[in-house]
Amino acid sequence: MTENDGTRTDRNDHRTPGSAGEFDGRTVLITGGTSGMGLATARHLLASGAEVVITGRDEARLRRAEAELASGDRVFAVRADSAKPADLARLADLVGERHGRLDGVFANAGVGIFELPTDVTEKSFDHTVDVNFKGVFFTVQHALPLLEAAGGGSVVLNASWTLHRGLPNAPVYAATKAAVHNLARTLGSEFAGRGIRVNSVSPGYIVTEMFDAVITEQSAKDAVLAQVPLGRLGEAEDIAETVAFLLSSRSSYITGQDFVVDGGVVAVAGSW
Template identity: 65%
Template structure:
């Protein structure tokens, strides 16, 4: 693996939901910059495929687990403690999509989405706090939908607004140790989850909503997470950074 930078030499990073999309791209970027990386995923086959794709050798530790299961999180933190003894960066990325009209959201769906997107993220951070080195960084994956109302996104967007709020409150709570906590709000990013929600014939219309006229990539997100996790962002704390091509802040002139 060829490195172009070395911002993470000697650093230990955790990426939850690291088997595909933004998580996998971020793990790859951090490896390229010198980090030793721990990735998680619920499916062992996908986890094995991600390890093979990353080709990081003993610099990659893969731990199967569900962030919504506290016993799995305990096993994850114990595996990190035994292997590395600390963490310098956590990308709390694991999450699921759910888009339904409000009248169609069932209690079971509510519990499922909150269990992973909110509860899982809360306890991911809680369980890893004892492992965080002073001046470590935590980056939480939120969503552009916390900034703008979108039909069918009430449940999903509410969980993402909640985790951005956690970024601010965790930043306040952990600041005495120099630990920074920020969130990122990706826009339309072409990940497997994106393709599950939107059909190919819908992509052009969605891209037309973005002022720069294109969909984002997982690598676009990885670039920003790496920046926030590095010393270059040492004075950025409690913030949300939109990675959306201007989707939230501007009105596009493109036609779909």
């Protein structure tokens, strides 16, 4: 079992961040922002002028991420467990007190539990659903008044390439990610009249702490790499750039869509 709420040595320092000033005056919430895609997105948005709220379940990891981002009071780090709606309600209250609004949300917190269907327990089933689906839903629900206070905004939900292709050893995980994208379509329609756009991003094989915890053997990593037509594994910054685009005004005519960022695994693999 792995969760994108931890620390790792960042691999993306050579990547160019977003356009300076693009997010000036905007506040964005990133759940699961202490590592991987969440942390990379926070760094990207800060470089573009945003004020960023990050969450994590572990206080020590949260403070390390805050220190690593090194952006002073432009970073607001809040301990919150996305599986607990009460934590998300408290998070919304704290953000409201500090900022009074949200211009964007990246509902990124998630858990990866990879089990055969015959090995799934009620405990692992409930935990996966609680974090990956229930947590995403209530993150958006509690953020809604803050988005409305900003006059609208953009929400990005972290889904997965597995909603487009079957993954035999992850039936519950894949199902929750399919639910997340369906939620993006439904909420995108529901909130359009309020000026709030909702989309999902579906990462492929992205090298993060979660990836390293699940795929530990070099032979397994080589096998995964062989599935990627572009010839490399993804980096957290690949997702951060896509999320930043979806949060920005550059995507102002896009809602209810899923953006697959996977090096061609879903659309191209097996045909080159």
